[in-house]
Amino acid sequence: MSTPExxxxxxxxxxxxxxxxGVRGAxxxxxxxxxxxxxxxxxxxxxxxxxxxxxxxxxxPTKDVAEYALRIGDDGLxxxxxLGHWISRAPELEEDVALxxxxxxxxxxxxxxxxxxxxxxxxxxxDLAYFRxxxxxxxxxxxxxxxxxxxxxxxxxxxxxxxxxxxxKRLTGSTDATIxxxxxxxxxxxxxxxxxxxxxVLRLAGGTEESRRRIVQAFRxxxxxxxxxxxxxxxxxxxxxxxxxxxxxxxxxxxxxLTGEILSEAGLDEELNLERIPQSLGGGRQGKHxxxxxxxxxxxxxxxxxHPGASW
Amino acid sequence: xxxxANESHETPWSLWEVFVRSSRGLSHVHAGSLxxxxxxxxxxxxxxxxxxxxxxxxxxxxxxDAISSSDPDSKGSFFESPQGKDYRHATYYTKSxxxxxx
Numbered sequence: 001m002s003t004p005e006x007x008x009x010x011x012x013x014x015x016x017x018x019x020x021x022g023v024r025g026a027x028x029x030x031x032x033x034x035x036x037x038x039x040x041x042x043x044x045x046x047x048x049x050x051x052x053x054x055x056x057x058x059x060x061p062t063k064d065v066a067e068y069a070l071r072i073g074d075d076g077l078x079x080x081x082x083l084g085h086w087i088s089r090a091p092e093l094e095e096d097v098a099l100x101x102x103x104x105x106x107x108x109x110x111x112x113x114x115x116x117x118x119x120x121x122x123x124x125x126x127d128l129a130y131f132r133x134x135x136x137x138x139x140x141x142x143x144x145x146x147x148x149x150x151x152x153x154x155x156x157x158x159x160x161x162x163x164x165x166x167x168x169k170r171l172t173g174s175t176d177a178t179i180x181x182x183x184x185x186x187x188x189x190x191x192x193x194x195x196x197x198x199x200x201v202l203r204l205a206g207g208t209e210e211s212r213r214r215i216v217q218a219f220r221x222x223x224x225x226x227x228x229x230x231x232x233x234x235x236x237x238x239x240x241x242x243x244x245x246x247x248x249x250x251x252x253x254x255x256x257x258l259t260g261e262i263l264s265e266a267g268l269d270e271e272l273n274l275e276r277i278p279q280s281l282g283g284g285r286q287g288k289h290x291x292x293x294x295x296x297x298x299x300x301x302x303x304x305x306x307h308p309g310a311s312w
Numbered sequence: 313x314x315x316x317a318n319e320s321h322e323t324p325w326s327l328w329e330v331f332v333r334s335s336r337g338l339s340h341v342h343a344g345s346l347x348x349x350x351x352x353x354x355x356x357x358x359x360x361x362x363x364x365x366x367x368x369x370x371x372x373x374x375x376x377d378a379i380s381s382s383d384p385d386s387k388g389s390f391f392e393s394p395q396g397k398d399y400r401h402a403t404y405y406t407k408s409x410x411x412x413x414x
Contacts, residue, residue: 092325092347093347094325094346094347094348094357094360094361095357097357097360097361098356098357098360101360101364192359195356196356199352199353199356203349203353
């Protein structure tokens with residue numbers, strides 16, 4: 001999350017969901033000789049850009065849009081915290097980096113959405129991430145589910161990325177320009193997350209007897225949290241009406257079709273029989289969470305709460 | 313955490329060499345190596361490890377054991393024999409009169 005220096009308009013770090021802080025501009029300065037390849041920072045939308053626009057008074061979300069951005073931002077924030085736990089624990093170094101990068105992508109999206117949402121209540125992304133209590137979080141239950149073994153993490157990620165891809169794809173057409181811009185940046189990254197998790201679903205299902213047993217078990221554990229992702233409510237109805245958001249239920253058909261294709265290719269569809277897996281009650285969007293979120297927040301928030309205003 | 317650390321190393325992933333082309337018109341340059349279970353995953357791991365900062369427009373991955381390389385210890389006889397053979401360099405020759413812009 002950002003440091004307190006965000007009040008300085010010149011403040012700019014590259015922290016938008018990538019392990020690349022410190023290489024900014026290495027290619028542009030002509031010092032490409034140090035690397036075999038050229039490094040460029042790119043010019044995608046950053047949370048700092050959004051914060052700057054907010055300070056200049058150029059953008060401000062409506063109350064509804066802020067609530068909506070809070071939901072999407074919380075999903076990413078909580079998942080980033082979960083995925084970050086894999087760093088140094090993944091089965092292989094390469095997978096460590098892959099999961100770490102996905103975590104940072106999610107954190108990057110969360111920072112943008114929370115920065116934008118915060119403008120409605122005069123709060124910073126840090127205020128929202130570190131100084132809200134459990135019942136004030138609006139993430140769905142899937143995102144806070146424990147990592148389990150590698151297969152559980154992959155099954156959760158598979159569902160998340162196919163859901164987020166459909167969501168962001170639709171939000172690129174949002175009538176709210178900031179939401180549309182964040183979604184456009186996130187879409188490319190989530191597309192890769194889809195590919196990453198799909199590849200692993202196929203390999204675990206087609207690997208050894210043990211890997212198949214684990215991925216089957218993993219889907220049985222996380223599938224109960226799918227329904228909540230696609231539940232409509234009054235807020236999403238109003239946002240769909242205004243064109244700023246979408247009704248989650250309208251994403252379900254594409255989600256089912258695309259995930260179904262991979263599960264069928266993996267030969268898992270009949271064995272899983274997903275329609276028969278009972279669905280949880282959900283309630284995350286109303287701040288009703290499972291027993292897992294409190295522990296996650298305690299770990300995520302302890303440093304910021306212990307040292308308010310500290311920068312790192 | 314229940315990562316089966318020991319099981320995953322029963323069959324180690326094989327080693328791949330990664331080549332990245334930084335832009336169109338340039339050649340692929342060796343960027344490093346990585347482990348992966350197969351070519352498709354090697355490409356994805358290479359993307360994560362070597363092209364996350366816009367370094368490339370194209371990646372090749374090659375199984376490390378498919379590459380035959382020169383012996384680093386035989387540097388003398390292998391690479392240094394051209395030394396002293398100045399005639400192999402165009403600079404050895406004097407410029408002919410009347411040749412401009414050389």
